[in-house]
Amino acid sequence: MTEAKTLYEKIWDAHVVDQREDGTALIYIDRHLVHEVTSPQAFEGLRKAGRKVRRPDLTLAVPDHNLPTTPRVDASGNKIPIADPQSAAQLEALEKNAPAFGIKYIGASDAEQGIVHVIGPEQGFTLPGTTLVCGDSHTAAHGALGALAFGIGTSEVEHVLATQTLQLSRSKSMEIRVEGSLGPGVSPKDLILHIIGVIGTAGGTGHVIEYRGEVFDQMSIEGRLTVSNMSIEAGARAGLIAPDEKTFAYLKGRPMAPKGGDWDAAVAYWKTLPTDEGAQFDKSVTIQASDVAPTVTWGTSPEDVVPVTGQVPAPESFTDASKQDAARKSLDYMGLSAGQAMDDVAVENIFIGSCTNSRIEDLRAAAEVLDGRKKAESVKWAIVVPGSGLVKAQAEAEGLDKIFTASGFEWREPGCSACLGMNPDKVPPGERCASTSNRNFVGRQGPGARTHLMSPAMAAAAAVTGKLTDVRDLMGANG
Numbered sequence: 378m379t380e381a382k383t384l385y386e387k388i389w390d391a392h393v394v395d396q397r398e399d400g401t402a403l404i405y406i407d408r409h410l411v412h413e414v415t416s417p418q419a420f421e422g423l424r425k426a427g428r429k430v431r432r433p434d435l436t437l438a439v440p441d442h443n444l445p446t447t448p449r450v451d452a453s454g455n456k457i458p459i460a461d462p463q464s465a466a467q468l469e470a471l472e473k474n475a476p477a478f479g480i481k482y483i484g485a486s487d488a489e490q491g492i493v494h495v496i497g498p499e500q501g502f503t504l505p506g507t508t509l510v511c512g513d514s515h516t517a518a519h520g521a522l523g524a525l526a527f528g529i530g531t532s533e534v535e536h537v538l539a540t541q542t543l544q545l546s547r548s549k550s551m552e553i554r555v556e557g558s559l560g561p562g563v564s565p566k567d568l569i570l571h572i573i574g575v576i577g578t579a580g581g582t583g584h585v586i587e588y589r590g591e592v593f594d595q596m597s598i599e600g601r602l603t604v605s606n607m608s609i610e611a612g613a614r615a616g617l618i619a620p621d622e623k624t625f626a627y628l629k630g631r632p633m634a635p636k637g638g639d640w641d642a643a644v645a646y647w648k649t650l651p652t653d654e655g656a657q658f659d660k661s662v663t664i665q666a667s668d669v670a671p672t673v674t675w676g677t678s679p680e681d682v683v684p685v686t687g688q689v690p691a692p693e694s695f696t697d698a699s700k701q702d703a704a705r706k707s708l709d710y711m712g713l714s715a716g717q718a719m720d721d722v723a724v725e726n727i728f729i730g731s732c733t734n735s736r737i738e739d740l741r742a743a744a745e746v747l748d749g750r751k752k753a754e755s756v757k758w759a760i761v762v763p764g765s766g767l768v769k770a771q772a773e774a775e776g777l778d779k780i781f782t783a784s785g786f787e788w789r790e791p792g793c794s795a796c797l798g799m800n801p802d803k804v805p806p807g808e809r810c811a812s813t814s815n816r817n818f819v820g821r822q823g824p825g826a827r828t829h830l831m832s833p834a835m836a837a838a839a840a841v842t843g844k845l846t847d848v849r850d851l852m853g854a855n856g
């Protein structure tokens with residue numbers, strides 16, 4: 378009898394090139410995604426050492442973080458330069474490095490351009506059972522397809538470019554089992570915010586999380602991507618969801634997915650990956666889906682969550698002193714007071730986008746709420762930023778862009794946008810933003826900006842009323 382293994386153990390074991398005495402292992406990397414922010418020094422390092430990229434065919438580069446989300450070409454088709462010199466330099470470096478090292482490059486104004494974590498799955502570059510890395514913490518997203526995917530630093534980017542391997546220590550495994558089904562108006566984003574609220578931002582430290590249970594079987598691949606994306610916000614090294622028929626159907630026919638006989642062989646292998654019955658996890662947490670409400674953040678850490686029907690917590694309500702102190706600082710930064718009803722909090726900015734929530738289903742969910750409605754007068758800035766050019770085209774084919782613009786939103790070009798203040802899309806100091814992104818850190822959306830994380834439907838509801846709102850109320854009004 379063979380030993381029962383978890384999905385994580387199966388992928389790990391299949392990629393060990395060399396097991397070292399000190400417990401670390403040299404791991405083969407199947408896929409490497411590259412963006413403009415964390416790659417320039419890595420390519421410089423290769424140049425200085427006179428090295429080539431070991432497997433350019435397993436590497437895919439795309440710019441996303443620094444690009445403005447306003448049009449990138451003028452009426453005559455000429456590229457519009459980026460005003461910020463550092464951003465312009467990083468983009469230029471990637472534009473030069475990709476062809477110089479023979480790497481496939483999706484350019485800033487190409488139809489397929491988008492956020493690196495949106496285009497990986499979309500192109501079929503991300504596959505079950507593979508090891509996938511990127512110089513970016515939200516690489517965890519790709520685990521939704523059953524890939525062991527994690528973020529790496531720039532020196533590791535250089536190492537992978539040069540050798541297609543990484544020296545790693547094995548992580549512990551953690552099971553997050555969700556029982557039951559999510560209620561109406563409760564989305565995968567609410568679920569992951571709730572999970573992080575339960576386990577905390579250190580809950581997954583040192584672990585690879587596998588999300589298990591009926592909720593995930595029922596969940597679309599796009600929903601799974603939202604959940605796995607935020608594994609890093611729970612402190613985990615990576616997130617995983619076992620590949621199933623939905624995964625195969627999602628990947629079939631995608632440009633970089635295997636074809637013909639290779640496809641059949643791949644599916645046969647992918648079917649062997651799910652965690653075996655009896656396999657042991659180092660840690661296990663069970664969550665009841667019926668406990669999950671539409672959820673928002675009140676503070677400056679993704680674990681600072683509360684149902685939208687709830688109140689801003691009192692710092693004294695936390696047992697540990699450091700958490701009490703953090704809560705006081707958060708409330709001060711956020712301009713909130715203990716006991717305030719969350720659905721009384723007014724927002725002036727709405728951001729629908731980021732690698733967490735910018736796929737077609739996210740845009741459909743937001744558009745459903747906005748259809749026939751207008752944003753509140755008090756909402757000054759509302760933008761929708763599709764995760765990729767293909768998502769944008771699909772949304773336009775469905776007429777979603779018209780719904781967004783009719784309700785007072787701006788319809789933008791794909792990129793990271795207001796998820797982080799690295800490009801012109803920023804929330805003004807002291808103002809609030811209902812945001813579908815993944816981090817509510819101090820200054821994340823611009824200096825002094827106050828972020829409330831939530832789902833796309835909830836961000837749309839906030840746009841309509843001008844304050845944090847339980848989307849279920851608007852759904853009820855819809856009949």
Ligand SMILES: CC(C)[C@H](C(=O)O)[C@@H](O)C(=O)O
Binds near residue numbers: 414512513515528797
């Ligand atoms: C800029 C990049 C390195 C960073 C990350 O690693 O996550 C960014 O994507 C983020 O979300 O903060």
Ligand code: SF4
Binds near residue numbers: 793796
């Ligand atoms: S959308 Fe946000 S979280 Fe995702 S890669 Fe870009 S900056 Fe990072």
